[in-house]
Amino acid sequence: QKDEWAKLKNEPTFTKDKEQVELAANIGTPEDIEGVLNNGGEGVGLYRTEFLYMGKNVLPTEDEQYDAYKSVLEQMGDKPVVVRTLDIGGDKELNYLDLPKELNPFLGFRAIRFCLENEDIFRTQLRALLRASVHGNLKIMFPMIATLEEFRQAKAIFLDEKEALQKEDVKVSDHIEVGIMVEIPSTAVTAKQFAKEVDFFSIGTNDLIQYTMAADRMNERVSYLYQPYHPAILNLVNNVIEAAHHEGKWVGMCGEMAGDPIAIPILLGLGLDEFSMSATSILPARTQISNLSKEKLASYKDTFLSMGTAEEIEAFIKEKTE
Ligand code: PEP
Ligand code: MG
Numbered sequence: 001q002k003d004e005w006a007k008l009k010n011e012p013t014f015t016k017d018k019e020q021v022e023l024a025a026n027i028g029t030p031e032d033i034e035g036v037l038n039n040g041g042e043g044v045g046l047y048r049t050e051f052l053y054m055g056k057n058v059l060p061t062e063d064e065q066y067d068a069y070k071s072v073l074e075q076m077g078d079k080p081v082v083v084r085t086l087d088i089g090g091d092k093e094l095n096y097l098d099l100p101k102e103l104n105p106f107l108g109f110r111a112i113r114f115c116l117e118n119e120d121i122f123r124t125q126l127r128a129l130l131r132a133s134v135h136g137n138l139k140i141m142f143p144m145i146a147t148l149e150e151f152r153q154a155k156a157i158f159l160d161e162k163e164a165l166q167k168e169d170v171k172v173s174d175h176i177e178v179g180i181m182v183e184i185p186s187t188a189v190t191a192k193q194f195a196k197e198v199d200f201f202s203i204g205t206n207d208l209i210q211y212t213m214a215a216d217r218m219n220e221r222v223s224y225l226y227q228p229y230h231p232a233i234l235n236l237v238n239n240v241i242e243a244a245h246h247e248g249k250w251v252g253m254c255g256e257m258a259g260d261p262i263a264i265p266i267l268l269g270l271g272l273d274e275f276s277m278s279a280t281s282i283l284p285a286r287t288q289i290s291n292l293s294k295e296k297l298a299s300y301k302d303t304f305l306s307m308g309t310a311e312e313i314e315a316f317i318k319e320k321t322e
Helices: 002-007 030-039 063-074 111-117 121-136 148-167 187-190 191-195 207-212 219-225 229-247 263-270 279-290 292-297 300-303 312-322
Strands: 022-025 043-046 081-085 138-144 177-182 199-205 252-253 274-277
Touching: 002 279, 022 030, 022 081, 022 279, 030 063, 030 081, 030 279, 043 063, 043 274, 063 081, 063 138, 111 121, 111 138, 111 148, 121 138, 121 148, 138 148, 138 199, 148 177, 148 187, 148 191, 148 312, 177 187, 177 191, 187 191, 187 207, 187 229, 191 229, 199 229, 207 229, 229 252, 229 263, 229 300, 263 279, 263 292, 263 300, 263 312, 274 279, 292 300, 300 312
Parallel strands: 022 043, 022 274, 043 081, 081 138, 138 177, 177 199, 199 252, 252 274
Antiparallel strands: none
16 A cells, blocks of 8 residues: 555646646644655645744744745745644634633634734734745635635735835745635635635635534534534535635635545545645545546535435445445
8 A cells, every 4th residue: 555655656636537636735834844745745735834933932033934934935846835824812822922811712812813903913924924935836825714804904914015025125926826714604605705805715624613513623522513524514615615616716625624535535526626634644645536536426416415414424425435
């Protein structure tokens, strides 16, 4: 099996019926890139930048951030790198910011909500990203977007910093795609409206599942409700993909679900374009996908989307892909 994986290391990812998808990796630091390349990653689908801000006592400077982003982009060459702007708050604490304790941190002041109110911190990160953009194929995405206003506001700040840098004669790329994470049900439901304005979507199922099922992703007592194959989740995913494709935009997934061998055939059938997972899952996923027919899986779509339970859908897909 290892031999089969190794053969596919430097190959693009094709289904049995010659449909191409992209297999990317989730990373937390520039040091992770070696593992991404060694495992045949075709890109970075999620760079969780919060690690730059955690485990220390001060905010990272613009230059520190620039160095990290540049390193990731340079190591990846012309391969796409999706950088997520700061997703702090909630369960991810920063002791030096002294944020008040909240009753429901997962529903609280975090991620883009925090960045739009702490614009200086947000602008510093965007400037570092813009400056680094000339060193590779950068895409930027905003986390925890719940409304179109939030996206518009964040994008406007991005464009404002871009213009400011250009006025200072700093070189920035003109091809930076700006997208959002879809991890809040309001956004998954209104994907059609978002699709007209964003360049891409990346579905964050870790949070999308907890918010859709109202089941805390850290709470063992309710983990039975944490169901990736629940028809509610799959219908939301389908809605996002259909809306995006209607506008000619691409859709990735960077939650754990994207690397799950049971979810992969389902997601292929729904038309997902990019799968972002831990680096070690990439070669097994590429091997699995090379044995699957996208057309056949797509023909099951209406059937599994109308099933009543996660268990039924799981059994159905297992039977069809045996
Ligand atoms: C997600 O919510 O699916 C995601 C990828 O983000 P995180 O796990 O960092 O919240
Ligand atoms: Mg998330």
